Amino acid sequence: MxxxxxxxxxxxxxxLVKWFLLIVPIAVIVGSLNAFFLWLLEEATGYRMSTYAHHSWIIYLLPLAGILIVWSYKKYGKNSAGGNNLIIDEIHEPGGGVPTRMAPFVLFSTVITHLFGGSAGREGTAVQIGGAIAQQFGKWYKLDEKDTKLILISGVAAGFGSVFGTPITGAIFALEVLAIGKIKYHAVIPALIASVVGNFVTIAWGISHEHLRLVNIAKEVNVQFNEDLHYDHIALLIGKIALAGIAFGFAGFLFGELTHKVKEVLTKVLKNQYLVPVVGAIFVIAVVKISGTYDYIGIGTSSYLPGGVCISSAFHAGGAKAYSWLMKLVMTAVTLGSGFKGGEVTPLFFVGATLGNTLAGVLNAPVALFAALGFIGVFSAATNTPMACTIMGVxxxxxxxxxxxxxxxxxxxxxxxxxxIYTSQxxxxxKL
Amino acid sequence: MxxxxxxxxxxxxxxLVKWFLLIVPIAVIVGSLNAFFLWLLEEATGYRMSTYAHHSWIIYLLPLAGILIVWSYKKYGKNSAGGNNLIIDEIHEPGGGVPTRMAPFVLFSTVITHLFGGSAGREGTAVQIGGAIAQQFGKWYKLDEKDTKLILISGVAAGFGSVFGTPITGAIFALEVLAIGKIKYHAVIPALIASVVGNFVTIAWGISHEHLRLVNIAKEVNVQFNEDLHYDHIALLIGKIALAGIAFGFAGFLFGELTHKVKEVLTKVLKNQYLVPVVGAIFVIAVVKISGTYDYIGIGTSSYLPGGVCISSAFHAGGAKAYSWLMKLVMTAVTLGSGFKGGEVTPLFFVGATLGNTLAGVLNAPVALFAALGFIGVFSAATNTPMACTIMGVxxxxxxxxxxxxxxxxxxxxxxxxxxIYTSQxxxxxKL
Known part of the structure; x- marks a missing residue:
């Protein structure tokens, strides 16, 4: 015995050693590509938002940018347009595989989307870079079907963990996103290795995660709400939080529905597929011009002008309008539904944090705490990953x-x- | 639409409201019973360990206590002896149900085990109280099979969450312990309600959780290791942690195997079942007398004499001997394997923290951190609940x-x- x-x-x-050796090269490349992506994204956003150089005219080119993205995906992208859903499908039932070109395609088209003022995020891009690179290595390694699934999950973990600087969330997200209502641990060891190493690599390239800015937000959360509450106060607070959770759940649901609906209606109504991004882009430009604010385009982590609405402003009283969450939700649903590229998660953070800000006023609750709760709550609802989102909060x-x-x-x-938001889930x- | x-x-x-209303009475009773249990446990441990009154002679009565426990379970316990495994079985496939009397039986026999110096814990007792009360309410509510499963899971969550003062861990544990390799969310809402309310109730009874003492340990962990490590140092540290994780995994495995083996061998060799606890008790007494220390009996959270080994001492350099983890492991396996009652988790904390202390010396790693890692790591290995244990760490x-x-x-x-340790899992x- x-x-x-x-x-x-x-x-x-x-x-364990085998998987470590298989995963490390993937994590290094995914972490490096994500560092490159985050740098480009920062540059693109900085260029558009540069107030002294007045580059905001660039959003008038958004329709052309959309045509370029749709054309290039159609002409050279193979099945890259499948995006996150294709990766989830391949993990459930390996088929044709994730094309390697998905990585550069999604990287550059996301940067283009942001440069020209679409409203989008990052995690979809990072996940697709991770999945595409992992699939390519899986082929080089000549892995069987079972191991290919594990390596794809690891790629997703590396992508998610390194783009947000949250490795544990990355690993849990990659396992949890596959199916609603359960989490399976069979790939947890490779996923953890991938997300931890990927995150190290991104940091090693000198990328300061948005995360680092969020740490300051976290400090504010603590400053505003650093009191030992008596337990009956806590019970009341938890009641308020549950009510807010219902609202966040609804917002997450609405975001997914609207994105699908925009895509469905536009592709049905418009015969010419190049008109789809053009119509989406015109809508985005029109909203910017009518509302007179650039706050609801781009990544939304910081504001175009002082006093504007953005993720970090939502952590302060008065830092969001009552309609801010809906504006961002609609702008992002139209951007992504009409063929632009990028992730959903950072806009979901925006929607959640601003909705949390508003609800804090309605419910007489601490603003910074409720912004943080919305930040993770809407994300949890839209992606059905409550465990990963709880861990992300931590x-x-x-x-x-x-x-x-x-x-x-x-x-x-x-x-x-x-x-x-992931139809392949x-x-x-x-749920009960 | x-x-x-x-x-x-x-x-x-x-x-949601229905489940809230169904769960709250259960959580209130389970939380209250656990408060009573923790108070009795404190009294019993305090009596035995009282140094000025010299009550340590009481351990000579341990064989009699064992006979009393075995006799009463046999005569009046119905199938209460099934314990945690019976509850897990009933959740998988509802059958005869968990008898309500399991709650008082396990409560008093655990207190007796601790009073007379067996080496055991608390979580099994709390979980069984939770399961038995929940089952009784399920019958009163006339729940169908599906809802009975949910309410049993909620009872387990209430028990675990309130006995350790860790409600989120309680809810996750109740879902995760059922099967190795996955976690299903179908019961997460009732489980969360149960563990949060149960924990509030226990606190409301004025019980200061062991948890509160552990908060001080947490501060020490932070004090000893509060430096911003460069990422290559972190990589080395993670390597050491992975090595320690292998050792913790082995210790958890060994604990489960040994407990089963002790039970199997003793019941096979000894024709008279009352001899089983007698032999177990004599072994425990002999080890105490030969080793000359009372450190490895009882709950183990604090030491009999200053300078002794206990969970909190393990967080300091020199706070554990190289063999401490094995001593506690064997003493607990013999105590529980020979028919005494109580949980496994607190002894697993002891085994892990002391093994972590020793490994920190071997690996040149921070002592308090490695004690904390062992604390949760051995528990994770023995119960196959890595997510709950990660959350418990937090x-x-x-x-x-x-x-x-x-x-x-x-x-x-x-x-x-x-x-x-749970054969019904x-x-x-x-796992990979």
Whole structure:
């Protein structure tokens, strides 16, 4: 028995070392590409938002940018347009595979989307870079079907973990996003290796994550709300948080529905597919011009002008309008639904943080805390990943509010229906 | 569509309110019983360990206490002896149900075990109180099979969450312990309500959780290791943590195997079942007398004499002997394997923290951090609940070390084999 045991431990160590060696090159490349992507994104956003150089005219080129993206995907992209859903499908049932070119395509078209003022995020891009690179390595390694699934999950983890600087969230997200209602651990070791190494590599390239700016937000959350509450006050607060969770769940649901609907209606109504991004872009430009604010385009982490609405402003009283969450939600749904590229998650952070800001006023609750709760809650609802979002709350804002994070993420998840932004997600278990 | 949506949200709110109303009475009773249990446990431990009154002779009565426990379970306990495994079985496939008397039986027999110096813990007791009370309410509510499963899971969550003062860990543990390799969310909302309310109730009874003492340990972890490490140092540290994780995984595996083996051998060799606890008790007394220390009996959170080994001492350099973890492991396996009652988790904390202390010396790593890692890592390995243990790390020691907690819990889990202390756990997915 003891010889068997030693043999067994030896076998497990060998397996661990094998996966470590398989994953590290992938994580290094994904982490590096994400560093490059984040740098480009910063440059593009900085160029457009440069107030002294007056580059805001660039958004008039958004329709052309859209045509360029749709044309290049159609002409050279192969099935890259499948995006996150293709990766999820390939993990469930390996088929034709994720094309390697998905990585450069999504990287540059996301940067173009942001440069010209589309409203989008980053995580979709990072996940697709991760999936595409992992698939290519899987082919070089000649992996069988089972191991290909594991390596794709690891690629997703590396992408997500390194783009937000939240490695544990990245690993959990990659496992949790596959199906609604459960999380399977079979790939947790490779996923953890991938996201931790990927994150190290991105940091090593000198990229200061948005994360680092969020740490300051976290400090503000603590400053504004650093009191030992008596437990009956906590009970009341949890009641308010559950109510807010219902609203966040609904916002997440609405975002997914609207994005699908925009895509469906535009492609049905418009015969010429190049008109789809043009119409989307004109809508975005029109909203900017009519509303007179640039706050709802781009990545939204910081504001175009002092006093504008952005993710960090939402952590202060008065830092968001009552309609801010809906504006960002619609602008992003139109941008992504009409064929532009980028992620959904950072806009979901924006929607959640601003909605949290507004709800804090309605419910007489701490603003910074409710902005943080919205930040993770709407994301949880739209992607059906409550565990990853709870962990993200801890990674970004600290453990002090773990209870509130868990309550809001699971309530929002519960109220978001059995759909989400990823149509390839399987439904594994009902939500209650 | 919108009317359907409003109807749907209305239905979901109704469902939420229904479960809230169903769960609250259970959580109140479980939280109250756990408060009573923790108070009795404190009294019993205090009586035995009272140094000025010299009550340590009481351990000579341990064989009699064992006979009393075995006799009363046999005569009046019905199938209460099934314990945690019975509850897990009933959640997988509802059958005869968990008998209500399991609650008082396990409560008093655990207190007796501790009073007379057995080496045991608390979580099994709390979980069984939770399961038994929940089952009784389920019968009163006339729940169907599906809802009975949910309410049993909620009872487990209430028990675990309130006994350790870690509500999120309680809810996750209740979902995660059912099967190895996955976590299903179908019961997460009732489980969260149960553990949060249960924990509030226990606190409201004025019980200061062991947790509160651990907060001080957490501060020490931070004080000893509060430096911004450069990322290549972090990489080295993570390597050390992974190595320690292998050791923790092995310790968790060994604990489960030994407990099962002791039970199997003693019941096979001894024809008279009352001899089983007598032999176990004599072994425990003999070890105490030969080793000359009372450090390895009882709950182990604090030491009998200044300078002794206990959970909190393990967080300081020199606070554990190289063999401490093995002593506690053997003493607990013999105590529980020979028919005494109590949980496994607090002894697993002891085994892990002392092993972490020793490994910190071997690996030239921070002592308090490695004690904390062992604390959660051995528990993760023995119960196959890496997510709950990662969360527990955060709930007890803060978010700063989330990365290390996740690595150690999942590595230890990976190296503990496809068995554990709960034989009724199903294997859902291979570990890699």
């Amino acid at each position: 003891y010889i068997d045991l030693i043999k067994h431990i030896g076998y497990q160590i060998k397996l 990674e970004l804002f600290g453990s002090q509010y773990l209870l509130y994070f868990a309550v809001v993420c699971f309530v929002a998840y519960y109220f978001s229906g059995h759909t989400g 399987r439904v594994s278990a009902p | 919108y009317i359907d949506l409003i109807k749907h949200i209305g239905y979901q709110i109704k469902l 709930e007890l020691f803060g978010s700063q070390y989330l990365l290390y907690f996740a690595v150690v819990c999942f590595v230890a889990y990976y190296f503990s084999g496809h068995t554990g 199903r294997v859902s997915a291979p």
